[in-house]
Amino acid sequence: MKTDWKNWSQLWQQQNAPDLSPNEIIERLNRLGTSARRQRRWLVLTFSITAITLLSMGLIWGGIWTSAGIGLMLFAMGMILYQAFSSPLQVVDEIAQFDQQQFLKRQIKALEQGRRLASRYMWIYAVLLTLGLNLTYLDALSALYTSWRIAISLVVSLTLLSAFAYSISRYLSRLDQELGPLVNQLKAWQSN
């Protein structure tokens, strides 16, 4: 095994990084940073434009309830968007960077918190979306009988919430499959 190790070591050291000069790599990293910033700005811009357009359309063609409903739905979407962009796993931890135990403790806590938050935020999103939709019905279905309005509202709300319950449970089980081994691995490192 000793000879094997020597051979493996020599073999391993043969691998070299791409042949790029430091200046070239710095220029590319700067470009990458700009690209990431541009992506974020573009997302914020398109989201804001969509929000303003929908709210104005709601006010012009619908009424105050439609706009309030759209506003609520947009708020929920913004909340989910923010969650999607913030990763629970920090690769550079300023405070605990040089204390491995502290670092692992914080990572495990962040990952477990990430799972809880994902579940909570998705339910808040589901409720806000249903509520927003029901608010828009106040305008859109105003010409119908009250019994019809209640029936439509109930059917749509229940369907929507059931669909959310199903997709949230699927999402969480997938998340558990991804996060579970990672948390276990970090815990194993922590116990050593």
Next chain:
Amino acid sequence: MTPKEKERQFEAFYRDYQHKLYRLCCSFCGDEEADVADLYQEILLQIWKALPGFRGQAQLSTWAYRIAINTGTAFRRNRTRRHLPRVIKDADLPAQEQHPKDERLQQLRAGIARLLPSDRLLITLQLEGLSYAEIAAISGHNTNQIGVRLHRAKRRLHKMLLPYEN
């Protein structure tokens, strides 16, 4: 730190660590060349961003490996992968990476990538020639346990590669 100072510091860092970090990416991704390039780019980006905050509380190698390992761990989770354009193209890769001729190297890489994460880390760091104390500082294990753990990891890797040896 001025942008010029940051560039100078990164230049020095890049010259010393580019190959080491690249090999660490190989151990994380096995023979998936596209993933190796993506991870390598992500690690360089994280270090580029974090470099101004490095105050020298730890050795530069410990600091860099730690960022690289954390980035690699996060990278293996699809959810945290960002879809940024690839700035390191296939054409930039060394010839042996574009057309890996050495079958033994491919087998070694695949074997290491199949190891348990903690074994993979220890094996990779020792293949880089790091001392037990350095490996302990990076991995967070106790220095006294490194020898035993490494021996077990090597045995597992040896078993994995045995069918290819004959």
